[in-house]
Amino acid sequence: MTRFTRALASITTSVMLLSGCAQLELNQEVDDFPAFNAWSTYGTATSTYADVAAVANTISNEEDSQIRILTSDTGVGRLSPLRNKQATMARTGDEYIFAFHGEEDFTTADWGPQDVRMVWTPTAPHGMMSRVGSGIDSPADLKGKKVPWATANPSVQNKVEAYLAYGGLTWDDVERVDISYSEQPAALQAGQIDALFLQVYGSSLYELEAAIDTQWLELDPEDTEAVEAVAEVAPSVEIGPFENAAGQEEGQSDNGFIYAVPFVSYNELSDTQAYQTAKAFQEHYPKYKDATATTLNWDLEHVFTTPVQVPFHDGTVEFLEEHGAWTEEAEQRNQELIAYGQEMRATWPDFLAQADTSGDLKQQWMDWKDEHLEPID
The missing domain is CATH 3.40.190.10 (Periplasmic binding protein-like II)
Structure with missing residues (x-):
């Protein structure tokens, strides 16, 4: 235990x-x-x-x-x-x-x-995890891979998109896999997805590391261009270190997304x-x-x-x-x-x-706010 x-x-x-x-x-x-x-x-x-x-x-x-x-x-x-x-x-x-x-x-x-x-x-640290030996060591390596789209969970969808942006990618560059948030560890083990996104101390991740070798995708907080790409997609996120998580050796530190x-x-x-x-x-x-x-x-x-x-x-x-x-x-x-x-x-x-309810309501609402409301930074 x-x-x-x-x-x-x-x-x-x-x-x-x-x-x-x-x-x-x-x-x-x-x-x-x-x-x-x-x-x-x-x-x-x-x-x-x-x-x-x-x-x-x-x-x-x-x-x-x-x-x-x-x-x-x-x-x-x-x-x-x-x-x-x-x-x-x-x-x-x-x-x-x-x-x-x-x-x-x-x-x-x-x-x-x-x-x-x-x-x-x-606050809490979150990160993307992959199998050791999968060749997915950083967000850029996700190109062409099976990436989770957490169903009915726009917060997680947004954070995965920010990871992709860090690597210079978009959803068009990966194979999107619809999956619930909690199903990700089992899906990674079964090969249904090639990486997952979770808070780094989840109990399911400790169970996962007992079954397969895992690692956290590398992020560099000093990479200004990549950090700016993340901020553009997910402004609530900071890149910072975490320790003692699943998939880490004693004393090991990795960087992930830190946010409230x-x-x-x-x-x-x-x-x-x-x-x-x-x-x-x-x-x-x-x-x-x-x-x-x-x-x-x-x-x-x-x-x-x-x-x-x-x-x-x-x-x-x-x-x-x-x-x-x-x-x-x-x-x-x-x-x-x-x-x-x-x-x-x-x-x-x-x-x-x-509104045209048969069209893209999300984009219509964004356009309406741009036209009728004073923007807030």
């Missing part, structure tokens, strides 16, 4: 998986951490789930509360419980960005731009619930920081505290202000994003009224 699976096995049954739950009172004001919460996130074989479960277990015990976890392999599946008031928060991939801007899987008549806000923003995998909510969540959640993450950090390989990145010293593409919740802003972690620049950017979100949501009905 690996250190990852030992950490996961230690999580108590007070953190439960649900297929659904009753609607929650998101606008309820609280004086302490809520007695009941439901959070959604990735599936149980992922390191993202292990992080969430370990933190939820700690907070449940310390706050004498109940936190239930709903899981999904898809971006829409992780945000739907928030929209349906079956969860207060979701720990997501970049679908929180796409939902805010009404892009990718959210450019549909049923969704459109959503009033989502960031509550807590821990945040807890988000809808703006209608009360300020006090967002504030008490941020407070609990920080206050109980010493008790959960060593639970998994990435929970060390969950305190104020490591989380992102400046909004880039999605605004922070007012309750979190209050908490950050109290701890000297909120700047004038962050406040200005936050207000710009809030105003831009309001404009997007206000113009969405007008866009739908004139």
Whole structure:
């Protein structure tokens, strides 16, 4: 049993998986951490789930509360419980960005731009892995290879596209294989894909390395042209090092994509619930920081505290202000994003009224925003 699976096995049954739950009172004001919460996130074989479960277990015990976890392999599946008031928060991939801007899987008549806000923003390393001896040592080597297209997961699709861009490639240069996010390790072992993209500490990757020899694709953070190509496709990403992951020897370091995998909510969540959640993450950090390989990145010293593409919740802003972690620049950017979100949501009905629903709705929405909204950098 690996250190990852030992950490996961230690999580108590007070953190439960649900297929659904009753609607929650998101606008309820609280004086302490809520007695009941439901959070959604990735599936149980992922390191993202292990992080969430370990933190939820700690907070449940310390706050004498109940936190239930709903899981999904898809971006829409992780945000739907928030929209349906079956969860207060979701720990997501970049679908929180796409939902805010009404892009990718959210450019549909049923969704459109959503009033989502960031509550807590821990980071995690992700990377692309291949078989040792496959000849796929860097992103450029993916040309002509079988590359995963994570179904209904635009965040992962975007990151794989960024890996391709690093190597000077596009989707037209590879064989696209439709596959769910969690199926990738088994598919790599079976030869159905030639590389995979996952958070580097996923339990399924430790199981995979017991069956085949694996390696991480090489990235050079000093390669300015390649780094700029990544930023063009995935602006939320930084290239940085990670250690002690599956497929690595002791002391080995590789570079991957480092980006926030945040807890988000809808703006209608009360300020006090967002504030008490941020407070609990920080206050109980010493008790959960060593639970998994990435929970060390969950305190104020490591989380992102400046909004880039999605605004922070007012309750979190209050908490950050109290701890000297909120700047004038962050406040200005936050207000710009809030105003831009309001404009997007206000113009969405007008866009739908004139849209050609039989055509490319995604491109039409991008063109509409370019024509009717002031751009935001």
